Structure formats: structure tokens, C-alpha cells
Amino acid sequence: MILEPENPTRVANAYASARASHIRWRNTCYSAPNDHKHQCSGVVAAKRRCGSRVVSRNHFFKHSRAFLWLLVCNMMVMDQVRSQLLINVQNQGGEVIQESITSNIGEDLITLEFQKTDGTLITQVIDFRNEVQILKALVLGEEERGQSQYQVMCFATKFNKGDFISSAAMAKLRQKNPHTIRTPEEDKGRETYTMSSWVQLNRSLPITRHLQGLCSEAMDATYVRDVDLKSWADLSGSSISSLEAATEKFPDTLSTRCNEVSSLWAPCLCTLETCIGWYPCGLKYCKGKGTAGVDSSGAQQQQTNYRCGIKTCRKCTQFTYYVRQKQQCLWDE
Template identity: 85%
Template sequence: MILEAEHPHQRAANAAEAIRESHIRWRLNHLTALNASKNHSRVKCSGRVVSRNHYFKHSRAFMWFLLCNLLVGVDRVHSQLLINVQNQGGEVIQESITSNIGEDLITLEFQKTDGTLITQVIDFRNEVQILKALVLGEEERGQSQYQVMCFATKFNKGDFISSAAMAKLRQKNPHTIRTPEEDKGRETFTMSSWVQLNRSLPITRHLQGLCSEAMDATYVRDVDLKAWAELPGSSISSLEAATEKFPDTLSTRCNEVSSLWAPCLCNLETCIGWYPCGLKYCKGKGVGAGADSSGAQQQAQQTNYRCGIKTCRKCTQFTYYVRQKQQCLWDE
């Protein structure tokens, strides 16, 4: 497998080993402090004056505290993978995939060979996917700065593994160049409205911070607004209040417009070359149920555990309104 999830027994063993090592370090620190001066009944430990029974008094409490934090704190850990991916042109780029279980978010980020920075954020709670593109300007054509565009679309559960599953993945060979198992082709999104970031909370609270540099270039579709309105606690009125529709009369593509200052419909395509799109399961033997009423020993039960992932590639094309062709020079 490219990436392996820990077997349940291995995970427990790793946690136990972490507790043991932390306890040994803590014990040595305290014993060193207590043995520093045998002629004094009170010594300092970590800057505090303690008695000789300090270690024995607090070691059991420390063990329970550490164990609880390891077990409860697993879901608060931010997990990150760095993946070397070969694109269809043969170039190798590095993807960073971060899982935040507390926020139920996954962030995937990479820089294309032309310098474009792509950030994909999946908000599982609100079923929102944000794709942010930072495109470098073309200095020879009067663009001295970069452009930032954001596209918020409805996320379909099952298109990406969950944040909790993502956090459990471990990479065996970090330097290996990866290729996806399945190519999901290209999906086209025709955007219909701008998002007013200062009113974007009904969509997702992550939109305003992530897309702060795209105040006039954050886009959404009407069909997605209607889909989000069906979610508990949402309403179409609050969602529509966060948007402004494009002009209805415009239908000319930017590659058909000669003037750099004329409005037009822009196309932007990006491809996620590698991402975990599903889980794989392995079978193992669990603990048997013991003897039945006749005394016969029952067979061990079969259990399934996560042992790997399915990987995919997918391209997305966004069509959206720009006020000037100058904002869409790549679409020619």
C-alpha cells in the first residue's frame, strides 16, 4: 500500500510505548533532582521546591493525566502528509495534505510548475469545498502583481476520505513519487454569483479568512446555494444574501474578446494530481467469543480494519465572470 493506516493492535502498542517513554523521562528528571543533595530534605525540581516523597506522591496522578490526554487528545492533532506527485506532463510537484479533526477540515496545497499556488479546503461540517488559486501576473503584459480567485462548491461526501481517517494515515516511503490509481476526468462548474465575504458566514466561516485576498473574485453557483439550503440550520434567504449575481446578458468568452478592458467569461482549469478518494479495508481475526453452552470453542471472529487508501486524480474547470479581460490573460 502507498499509505498505511495503523492496525488497531499496533496503535494501542504505539500509545503504550509513548506513555512508557514519557514516564521514564519524567521519572528520571525527578529522581535526579531528589538525589542531587542527600543531605537536604527538600530540593528543587523544575524550579520548584519539593519534598522527597514528591515523585511517589505524583507519579500515579501523572500517569493517569498522560494517559487521558493521549487518548482524548488524538482528535485534536493536526496531521500532515507531504506527497511527491508526478503530473501528466512528467513534472514532479509536492502536495501538502493537512487534516484538522477538531475543525473537521482537510487542506490540500501545492504549487504548479508555472508558479500558480492551489489551495483546496474541504469543510465536512458544512459540505463546502473551496478551491483557491493564486496566479502570478504576466509582467510583460502589465501585470506586476498576482491574482487570487476562490470558488466555493457543494462537497459530496465520499469524494475524499474523512478528516479522521486522513489523520490516521502514515506514509511508508516519503521520497517515493506517487501516481494515482484512478483518473476521475474533468468536472465543469459554471459559476453564477460573487460571494460577499463579509456576509459569507452562512456558507462557511472559513471562506472569509482563506479568501481575504479575493474580495471581488470569490464565486459560487446557484445550484449549490439551493443544495446548502437543505442542510439543517440553513436557509436560502441567508445564503442568497451573501451573494451578488453576475450580469445576465454577458456570454462572450475572454478568448473571443480583443480589448483587455472589456468584460468576459473566463475559464480556469486546475487538476489535483493525487488525493485519497477512498479507504481500503483488510480482514483480521478478532478475539473469539469463548466457549458456548455445549463447551465447544467458538471460532475467532473476522474483523475489518483500515489498511490503506484508494488514490485518484481529478481536474476541474471553472467558468466565471470577470470585469476585464486583463483578469483572464491565460484563457487565450
């Protein structure tokens, strides 16, 4: 896995193609003989008819160049704003799963998604602007126990910058061998989160605008912690009152784990654990070819470092949260 700049040849070719197309249009509309039916308007000699359009030489000169540059810039932006990697990852059980990692520079967002061997679909979204991490779990129902559909849960937590490489760095990642089975360099163990409140999705904008769309199927199963609300409140433009208004606290009296409850319809505390088997958790830096020393003028030369790769990690997360019925937590037994 390497970091490399975007290839300028692709943009140059797109520019040349678009420019040639505009030149052909201009020659057809302004330089062709009368048998192409180019007629002056009779009012302003600089205006001519091209097909069904009346165009001005001055208008064409100004606006076609603007359009051309807009086209080229859009192609450059679209090539750099979004990028996707498909990574083959070997989990601790020796099974290989495929992760999809998408970077969106414009939104400053990274999305990581994969399907576990039991069918559970995991989606991790990192919103760097708001320092929010969303983990969405879609768990298939157990038909033999009366669950014919799937469940969706979302967990919004405070994201610490530096735990994942930036969206801009992620967009520059390229694979030399896409079919290689990857294993992480470092295991960061397991982190435990005890959730304290539900999120009201229709009021979740103060947390992040991405929460409502991503977790629309988890209307009553999106969770947050009080400690994270307080951390977000310290960010510029945020307030604890608007954040708390987007949440509803769990009942205070409940402390029984679901694996200790016999009735399927009784409320309890559920535990869900998931592991991200491979993700870019940091950048690697290499030293420049030159060495530190003194140049011919006597000035001290400094050795330069440049980004040349990534550090990869594995991390598990365990969430504990309130469910109104044990039926919503059959795996925790």
C-alpha cells in the same frame, strides 16, 4: 501508503518523563531537610514554603495530578489532531510536484496544497462539517502584459462525502517510502462548474467560517453556485435566506467568453482549470485472518474486514465565472 494506529510508546514515555519531573518537585518541596528553608506558615501546619511559593499538601495532591493528566492528554491530542503528509506526485506531463496534505481532526478539516510548474499555487480545503470544498488559486501575473502582481481566486462548492477519505482516516496515513513518486490508481476525469455569484466574505459565515480567512486576498474574486446554496440550505441549522445574503449574483446579460473579447478592459466569462494529481479518494478493506465457519460451540463465525490501505485518484476541475475585465483572465486565450 498504509493505515496504522498511533504508537502508544510515545505517549507512555511522555507520561513517565512528566511524572518524574513532578516527583522531583514534590520531594524538593516536601521531603527535603531544613537546610532547604522549608518553613511552616505558622497558621496551617499543612502549608509550607517552596522557594517563593506557599503550597498546601492537599492542594498539591489534587492539582498536580490534574495538571499531569492534562499534560498527557494534551500531548495525545496534539499528536492525533494534526498530521501532515508530503507526497511526490508525477503529473500527466511527467513532471514531479510535491503535495502537502494536512488533516485536522478537531476541525474536521483537510488541506491539500501544491505549486504547479508555472508557479500557480493551489490550495484545496475540505470542511466536512459544512460539506464545503474551497479551491483557492494564486496565479502569478504576466509582467510582459502589465501584470506586476498575482491574482487570487476562490471557488466554494458543495462537497460530497465519500469523495475524499475522512480527516480521522487521513490522520492515520503513514508512508513507508516518503521519497516514492506516486501515481493515482484512478483518473476521475474533469468536472465542470459554472459559477453564478460572488461571495461577500464579510457575510460568508453561513457557508463556512474558513472561507473569510483563507480567501482574504480574493475579496472580489470568491465565487459560488446557486445550486450549491440550495444544497447547503437543506443541512441542519442552515437556511437559504442567510446563504443568499452572503452572495451577489453575476449580471444576467453577459455570455461572452474572454477568449472571444479583444479589449483587455471589457467584462467576460473566464475559465480556469486545475487538476489534483493525487489524493486519497477511498479506503481499502482487507479480510481478517480467520475464515468464516463454525466454532467448537457450534456458533457461526463471521469473517471480519479491517481498513488496510487507501484508494488514490486524480481529478480535474474547470470553473467558469464572471470577471469585470479580461485583464483578470489572460490565460484563457
